Amino acid sequence: MTMPIKKVLVVDDSPTERHALTTILIGAGLEVNSVESGEHAVEQAKLLKPDLILMDVVMPGLNGFQATRMISRDPETASIPVVICTTKSQETDKIWGLRQGARDYLVKPIVAGELLKLIDRLSKN
Numbered sequence: 001m002t003m004p005i006k007k008v009l010v011v012d013d014s015p016t017e018r019h020a021l022t023t024i025l026i027g028a029g030l031e032v033n034s035v036e037s038g039e040h041a042v043e044q045a046k047l048l049k050p051d052l053i054l055m056d057v058v059m060p061g062l063n064g065f066q067a068t069r070m071i072s073r074d075p076e077t078a079s080i081p082v083v084i085c086t087t088k089s090q091e092t093d094k095i096w097g098l099r100q101g102a103r104d105y106l107v108k109p110i111v112a113g114e115l116l117k118l119i120d121r122l123s124k125n
Contacts, residue, residue: 008054
């Protein structure tokens with residue numbers, strides 16, 4: 001059964017990136033919460049139960065790969081799709097991100113159309 005994506009958690013330590021993603025998502029009619037660290041992402045995933053998490057990788061403390069692994073391996077949050085959004089564009093980074101449990105991987109700068117198409121696709125499967 002597919003669930004439409006309505007509630008998105010944006011995880012990024014950059015206020016600029018959080019604002020840019022939030023603007024795209026709100027423009028598409030989605031509800032957005034944002035946090036600035038991997039630790040908060042893990043916590044908020046359990047509290048908010050978002051339909052999707054957009055996860056940066058390079059953050060102080062718990063990085064996005066570690067937070068993704070914790071969220072995707074915790075029975076309470078394992079069903080929430082995580083999409084990594086990062087400047088790390090190497091194929092090895094992408095493979096590693098997907099191995100941590102991410103459903104997809106977008107390289108910054110995030111293109112609004114690409115992001116919305118991906119959300120649409122995740123809503124359907």
